[in-house]
Amino acid sequence: MDPRLLLLLLWSSGAQACNELISKESVRLVGGASRCAGTLELKHLGEWRPAVVFVSTPKAVAVICEHLACGSAVSVGRREKAPHRSVWWINGLCVEKASALWSFCVFPEPFPFASELTCSGVRAEEKHKPTEIVRLVGGASRCAGTLELKHLGEWRPAVVFPWSYKALTLACEHLDCGAAVSLRTREEASHRSVVQVSGPCVQAASAFWGVCLGPHYESFPVQIQILDLTCTDSVRLLNGSSLCSGRLEVKSNQSWSSVCDADFDQQDAEVVCRELGCGPPSVLQGALYGEVEAPVWSKEFQCGGHESALLDCRSSGSARNSCSPGKAVGLTCSEPVRLVGGASRCDGVLELKHLGQWRPAESLVWSMETVAVFCEHLGCGSAVSFRQRKIPQIRAVWSIFGQCLLTTSTLQDCVFQYDSDNSLYLTCSDLLVQPIISLSSINGVSGDLQQGLQVSSGSSFTISCSIQSQYPGGSFQLNFTSSNTATSYTQPAVNHAANFLFPAAEPAHQGNYSCVYHVYILSRNVSSESHQLTVTVSG
Secondary structure, three states: OHHHHHHHHHHHOOOOOOEEOOOOHHHHEOOOOOOOOEEEEEOOOOOOEEEEEEEHHHHHHHHHHHHHHOEEEEEEEEEEOOOOOOEEEEEEEHHHHHHEHHHHHHHEEEEEEEEEEEEEEEEEEEEEHHHHHHEEEEEOOEEEEEEEEEEOEEEEEEEEEEEOOOHHHHHHOOOOOOOOOEEEEEEEEEEEEEEEEEEEHHHHHOOOOOOHOHHHHEEEEEEEEEEEEEEEEOOOEEEEEOOEEEEEEEEOOOOOEEEEEHOHHHHHHHHHHHOOOOOOEEEEOOOOOOOOOOOOEEEEEEEOOOOOOEEEEEEEOOOOOOOOOOEEEEEEEEOOEEEEEEOOOOEEEEEEEEEEEEEEEEEOOOOOOHHHHHHHHOOOOEEEEEEEEEEEEEEEEEEEEEHHHHOOHHHHHHEEEEEEEEEEEEEEOOOOOEEEEEEEOOOEEEEEOOOEEEOOOOEEEEEEEEEOOOOOOOOEEEEEEEEOEEEEEEOOOOOOEEEEEEEOOOHHHHHEEEHHHHEEEEEEEEEEEOEEEEEEEOO
16 A cells, blocks of 8 residues: 555544654754754654655644744755655644644655755745745746746746646746736646646645645656746736735836826726736726725826736826825726627626636536626626537636635636536526617607707607617517606517607606517526616607
């Protein structure tokens, strides 16, 4: 039996060789720059041996550093030792569960490696800074390129599996490059070793340290999948629920600045949302995401709305060097979700734009509760039906953890890359586009849609209802309300329109009108209502 499996079985069954807390004097780090860095050694059953932490979770390694009174974990790697010599295997899951280094978490096993730890007790100049172990190479800037990690003194391509938006964004943040906005994966036949990293470990640790590399995430020569990552190097949204929401900050001359809402408008917001790979802006308001912490941007943006980056926009000088409380720009961009190939924007194959790429979405398990999240994001009401649909060939899709959608406010936390030939066809309740209502009269019409339209007393007038061609048939209902009455009229839709004629205008016709289109589709009656039209009668 694999000794690692035996370890887990022993731990999970509660087997305990000797139920004692290992003393601080029985743990040490040797051969490093200080007592808080080096090869891990353990004195157990009266014998000092090198030790290896199997399943080196962030919490397990942190427990060992704390046990040594060396602060928090900075990195963990491996060091080769004499082959066939037994080491002390430390079950990281056991240590994490116990929140302490107990003897029943330790077993003797032959293994050619020992763990090498660096804890934060090392002097600041001796620590590994994030920018010294993470880099992006071969791109247009230091914030774009192939993701590499420095492991055991050597730079190697990083394979983050399963990768997530948060894990990749942590790499960007360590480089002071904002958040991840796009990712491309490519296969490369190579004899170079790679560094395999646990994405969930990185996410849980909120750090891209070597603590997420261990005996089970070692380097090995393979046919590798390269990650080409692009980060935002000039704008970011802070304190929001995702990349697509937060307080706006702009980077210039290696420092981040907040922006006052008086220097920022809707067209500027459209550019920021596009630059971040998000959907159109949905909320633009100060004070939503905390008060200003960074210096204030000293220019007013003058975007046309078509630019690809905020710093590509024209700008003019601003006299402001501070923002009043609640006046820093807070921005929420919509999540990039769409339904394609259906009868309306609320019906079709579900696609997500994630890390710069539109792809079909699929999940191992869907429910009405989880798919309703997408209908809500689209402003399409509630979910009516869903079904799996095959796509022509196996391809990269966005796979979604359905249960995750119910516990988070951002889709990005629940998405990972997967190869599949499945997609989701979703139908939401707001299937229909909105009908159009209009008014015409033989003697002309005055006024406007906002303030109301006016017709002359005694003249004939027609209220027309129409809708974009989606489904055949259906009917229009014209609803009329005034201060003392409510009436409706119904006509069949002919060429997706109906005209309601009133031969002579009189005061009783003054009031509010709206068109409702009804049609029977997908074994159910659906309807859609127009804007309201106010009519007055003069003379």
